[in-house]
Amino acid sequence: MTEENSPPTATPTGNQNLIIGLVLGAVVLLLLLLVIQMTSGSFGGGTSEVEDLKA
Secondary structure: OOOOOOOOOOOHHHHHHHHHHHHHHHHHHHHHHHHHHHHOOOOOOOOOHHHHHHO
């Protein structure tokens, strides 16, 4: 059995692309959470919608 002839299952460039994709995905999720937090005022702060409806 010669393992030299078989191509490698994970190339270094493939690993780099996977890592870059995961990092970019995490950055996009963090930016999305930041935008949601900025637009909704703050999470759990101030008066909630339930308190507004009770008044």
